[in-house]
Amino acid sequence: MKRKFKLLILLFITLSLLSGCWSRKELDEMAIATALGIDKSGEDYLVTVQILNPGEIASQANTDRTEVTTYETTGKTIFEALRKLTTKSPRKIYFAHTRVIIFGEELAKDSIKKPLDLISRDHDFRTDFFILVAKDTEASNVLKVLTAINKIPANKIFSSLQTSENEWAPTKAVTIDELIVNFTNGRSSPVLTSIIIEGNSQAGNKNSNVHQIDALAKLKLTGLAGFKKDKLVGWLNQEESKGFNYITDNVESTVGYVPCEDEIIAVEVINSSTDVTGKVQKGAPKINIQVKSEANIGEVQCKKDVTKQEIIKELEEAFADKTKAIIENSIKKAKDDLESDIFGFGEAIYRANPQAWKEIKQDWEQYFIDLEIEIKVNFKIRSTGTIMESFQREKDE
């Protein structure tokens, strides 16, 4: 018995030596960061952190203080800047709950490689946040806009990106793992969703911004930012972004339209899948894109009778052509303007023929611009919604 006790005491002593993670911190001793913005400031980095004010968000008795606050500092390295923040912040900043990281446009044009090193190396950060690029403004400004409904602006960006990716194709939620893989594997280049401030960006800073129905400043996601490796090279507009998502099989659901008798018929794409296959023929790489889409009729503005099988057939063909055009347009933009393989066609070639890829790897940029791409779209309309014929027809007859 005595020996047992001695052993137990010994065990407990070693236990206290073992605990390498002596990192106890109470919840009220830390500042929870929800968003991190990184900009360039001359040679240095300008780091902006959006910190929660928990009392304002969860408490029953709200004051008129803002729900979040931002601190910014500059530093030669991001790490230095983050530590410097403690001179401004009352508590140690805690990054595990970061929802979004936003790069300023200027920084993104330079390179996003270096800042990403810290973010993926530091143990505080998780990997479930999204990364965006601020368009026409600095990241620090984006973090200074208060949003309605969602009290935490970072959460607004996060959930808005998630829903828009699912419901409206032209955005893409990119996490850090995906991003790093995309610019390091040499077979593709990354894209990030861009965010802009709509309205008066100065007004977004104040509580009064959300004290009115139509906020003075709003955060808005707009299409994609195309990168070449780690450098921002251009912006894709809404249509081109959608094409991008069609190619990369990232369309969950979206809305498409075709003209019909001077008016428009819109469909809701409910299911879409894309197969990208590559092959190398006589040293020349080729890409075959096959899109299969299913849709429901969403809105009929013309007088066509959508209950008729022929009309549906006609519409299906029209939509297939439209989708193909969108995709082609997107590829054209990447080839001519960005000169960057944002779709990961290199990856497809590599998978199809790793041997051949070795040879064309060096000149992939040029190969990409000359790449022969075949696109096939199979579009099916499944249902016409809760009504059959449009009542536009009845009115006239």
Add this chain to the structure above:
Amino acid sequence: MFKKVGKRNIAKSNQSNRESKESITLHSNLTANLDRIKQDLPAEDVIIREFKIGTKKKTKAGIIYVSGLVDKQMIQDYILESLMIEPTNLKQIDNSDAVALLKDSLLTIGKIEDIFDFEDLYNELLSGNSIILLDGEPQGFSTSTRGWEDRGVTEPSTQNVIRGPKDSFTETLLTNITLIRRRIKDINLRLEMKKIGRRTKTDVAIMYINGVADEKVVKEVQKRLDRIDIDAVLESGYIEELIQDETYTPFPTIYNSERPDVIAGNLLEGRIAIIVDGTPFVLVVPALFIQFFQSSEDYYQRADLAFLVRLIRYLAFFLSLVTPSAYIAVTTFHQEMLQTQLLISLAEQREGVPFPAFLEALLMEITFEILREAGLRMPKAIGPAISIVGALVLGQAAVEAGIVSASMVIVVSLTAISSFVMPAYNLAITFRMLRFVLMGLAASFGLFGIILGLITMVLHLCSLRSFGVPYLTPFAPFEAKEQKDVIFRMPLWGMTSRPRSISKKNVKRQQPVSKAKPKPR
């Protein structure tokens, strides 16, 4: 050290007591015997009645009993009346063997025993029997006239069920034995009686089913009971502590119940019951860890329902053990594990709370333990007062004053409610103790500490045995066949064998065709 000294003291104090009475045989002179009794037992409630029997009233006799322990009506009807009034047979007393006559034909009472010395006499007298002494005979009779006030069979106060028998054991040993016998009408149901306790001479009964229970375990129980040399046994807890395998453990290795159906069920599984006079709590050995999670109702309700209820019990066990420590660990070490919204909400509640989470939890847990203990001990009439104070102090006021966070109140309440789900009160107390240990570990090492604590706990559980049976059976050692009644309960037709870990004899419980298979019409 301490143990040894204690033993010696008891032995010493008992020695003088024993010597005075030992081996003093009864005198043939009645007056001398009665004088000795008066001298040894100078108590008001010891009644000594002298009378004369026989037609010539020549033979002197005496009856001694303790009023309160005997059924007076019985003495009146079957002893005094038959000896003093009915004259027909009494003629013979004057000239023939009075002892044999009394025993064979006069005393119309169930159980009679001969007594030859004073030790037996006092034992019988104080157990509630009446002693009859005759002048001129160096022996006496003890007649079974026990009868005292008892509580009567009532509903169990600690182990309630919705469906199932509502009777429970009482403080009277014989009643308790009867309650079990009425359930198992088997000639193999064995009953062995012992008297334990030098001063209290408490009746202790061992019950088991011969041919089902393991003889080795029966022998072991007898051996352990015989080894007990203590002055008093006031409750079965005394016996439990003296015969359990391991003292230095927070876990009970002997099961107890106040429900006759539970004891009967355990006997049928090959276990051995130890019934102690003076308490409604009957002990059962060997006891397994899982047994404390089972309630007799599991077998009275449908099997699927029993499965669900058992799941809830295991969940509640886990919650009552780790909820506060997990809360402490997650909020002070592993904030990244929480969902953001939850973290914000917790952080908001923690704003302005002056204590670290550990101290806050400790404060609340201790307050609750005090409230619980107070609720148990205080007079029933002021019961509502404590609940009002409890609700206000623990709940609203503490939160409003900003001393504790609202989430902590939720954690403590959840823990408290969970700990009351346990069907066995003694295991619930164990978890209550261990909870504090885990909280300390969580506060210093986070989840790492909790896991370490749990691993230690499981290792310790693995080392325990109850009367030779590994405590964690059928988990460790794993017994596939016994899983039928652990987490889920098989329908009764599926439980064809007794648990082999308890007894390997006569394991078959039913023919495999017990299940009804109605044919469609």
